[in-house]
Amino acid sequence: MIKRSEVRKLQQRAADMYSRAGIVLTPAESENIEIAEFGLGHAHSEGLELVTYINTNIYCAKELALFPGQTCPEHRHPPVGGSAGKMETFRCRWGNVRLYVEGDPVSKPKAKVPEESRPYYTVFHEIELQPGMQYTIPSNTKHWFQAGPEGAVVSEFSSSSTDENDIFTNPNIERMPEITED
Amino acid sequence: MIKRSEVRKLQQRAADMYSRAGIVLTPAESENIEIAEFGLGHAHSEGLELVTYINTNIYCAKELALFPGQTCPEHRHPPVGGSAGKMETFRCRWGNVRLYVEGDPVSKPKAKVPEESRPYYTVFHEIELQPGMQYTIPSNTKHWFQAGPEGAVVSEFSSSSTDENDIFTNPNIERMPEITED
Numbered sequence: 509m510i511k512r513s514e515v516r517k518l519q520q521r522a523a524d525m526y527s528r529a530g531i532v533l534t535p536a537e538s539e540n541i542e543i544a545e546f547g548l549g550h551a552h553s554e555g556l557e558l559v560t561y562i563n564t565n566i567y568c569a570k571e572l573a574l575f576p577g578q579t580c581p582e583h584r585h586p587p588v589g590g591s592a593g594k595m596e597t598f599r600c601r602w603g604n605v606r607l608y609v610e611g612d613p614v615s616k617p618k619a620k621v622p623e624e625s626r627p628y629y630t631v632f633h634e635i636e637l638q639p640g641m642q643y644t645i646p647s648n649t650k651h652w653f654q655a656g657p658e659g660a661v662v663s664e665f666s667s668s669s670t671d672e673n674d675i676f677t678n679p680n681i682e683r684m685p686e687i688t689e690d
Numbered sequence: 691m692i693k694r695s696e697v698r699k700l701q702q703r704a705a706d707m708y709s710r711a712g713i714v715l716t717p718a719e720s721e722n723i724e725i726a727e728f729g730l731g732h733a734h735s736e737g738l739e740l741v742t743y744i745n746t747n748i749y750c751a752k753e754l755a756l757f758p759g760q761t762c763p764e765h766r767h768p769p770v771g772g773s774a775g776k777m778e779t780f781r782c783r784w785g786n787v788r789l790y791v792e793g794d795p796v797s798k799p800k801a802k803v804p805e806e807s808r809p810y811y812t813v814f815h816e817i818e819l820q821p822g823m824q825y826t827i828p829s830n831t832k833h834w835f836q837a838g839p840e841g842a843v844v845s846e847f848s849s850s851s852t853d854e855n856d857i858f859t860n861p862n863i864e865r866m867p868e869i870t871e872d
Contacts, residue, residue, distance in 0.1 A: 530712030532783065532822035561824060562779040562847055567749035569779065569847035597744040597751065601714065639714035642743060665744055665751035665847060 510545050513690045518543045522557035522573045529602035529661040531571055533559060541573075546581055547682030553622050556580045560669070568594075568669040572662040574605065574655035579622050582608075582629050582652035582677040588670055593647035596666035600637035603660035607635045607643055607653040619654035628678035637662070650677065692727050695872045700725045704739035704755045711784030711843040713753055715741060723755075728763055729864030735804050738762045742851070750776075750851040754844040756787065756837035761804050764790075764811050764834035764859040770852055775829035778848035782819035785842035789817045789825055789835040801836035810860035819844070832859065 523538040533541075542558040545551035557573040574580065585594035598607060606619040611633030618636065621629045631650045635643050645651050653662075671683050705720040715723075724740040727733035739755040756762065767776035780789060788801040793815030800818065803811045813832045817825050827833050835844075853865050 534822045537822070561781055562826060564777065564826075564849075566777065566849045567847060569751065569781075569845075595746065595748065599743055599751075640716045640719070644744060644746075663751075663845075665749060667746075667748045 509547070509549070509686050509688055510543065510551065511688055511690050514551070515543045515687055518545075518551055518555070518557060521575065525557075525573045525575070525659055526559075526571065526661060531601065531661060544580075544683070546676070546678075548581075548625070548678075548680065550624065552578060554579050554581050554625060563669050565668050568664075568666045570664040570666075570669070572660075572664055574603075574653070574660045574662070576655055576657050576659045577620065578659070579619070579654040580652060581625065581681060582631065582650055583674045584648050584650045586648050586673060586675055588673050591667070594667050594669055595645065595647045596664055597642055597644040598637065598653070599642035599663045599665070600639050601661045601663055602639055603658040604639075604656035605637045605653050605660040605662055606656065607637060607651065609633050609635065609645060609651045610649050625678055628676075630677055691729070691731070691868050691870055692725065692733065693870055693872050696733070697725045697869055700727075700733055700737070700739060703757065707739075707755045707757070707841055708741075708753065708843060713783065713843060726762075726865070728858070728860075729868075730763075730807070730860075730862065732806065734760060736761050736763050736807060745851050747850050750846075750848045752846040752848075752851070754780075754842075754846055756785075756835070756842045756844070758837055758839050758841045759802065760841070761801070761836040762834060763807065763863060764813065764832055765856045766830050766832045768830050768855060768857055770855050773849070776849050776851055777826065777829045778846055779824055779826040780819065780835070781824035781845045781847070782821050783843045783845055784821055785840040786821075786838035787819045787835050787842040787844055788838065789819060789827075789833065791815050791817065791827060791833045792831050807860055810858075812859055
């Protein structure tokens, strides 16, 4: 549950970050930036600010913004219907992002696991993306990511997106949280 | 047929344009910008400078650069194997681009049809894209596009890309031209 006034503040902060990164949005896109706070009530720590450019039944493209140190919680995209589950390519456009996927864990992750949700971060194979660098995450693979100290803007190119099917490691997460009027 | 030295010059010019547009490429990506001159021998008039970020059997993402007034010739993406043919979303990032697709023609197109290839431009439904604006072209639909006076950088999000299957209106076009050493 998040208040409409808080959503507006986060949208404005994300719009400023997109602007600093040189990403041009239409006024309608800026006003409708999706605030994913995952129902956890601490969007500045665990959250994500998204613009979906296009999502067909084949391909999808989004722009993701993360505030400094903000984390998108661990999740995976399972098979849906007849298809393999969303596969996605993250390309860092601005700032930097630390991405964690299944595989050999690092002993000292550069990211700081959000204290409130520590048990729900379980994969620690680390990939650090600077602007111009990219990484492709296979279908149905657990992953989470956190912006560095400046924040990050990341282009996501993927197969079709069905956010409502995402499986989060943290059972308290609601991907589609309720917005309340003030 | 295009000389290696000419390819290098066009790559440098395109890299400068990507840089001005705030698009960060790795050194390897800059050195390998694809110069599509379509075998016509006048790349500054009809040509396209591309970076393919990812191309899987499901989705594809490219960054396209066009020099001022440069035109990507009319073509369509036909069905291939069992799939419907490439569907693509163009999002203007910088500069501006005039896109022409099948449909009601405009009487005075803003783009100037390349003189040498006039008979091979046959669709004139006009869409002008400024930064932040986008348009999705259905499968198997004829289209061509030309940059405005500053040039253009366009992100392309699409289903899987198989350039070798593209059908150009101009029968003289070779999508995969030969590069000769100087």
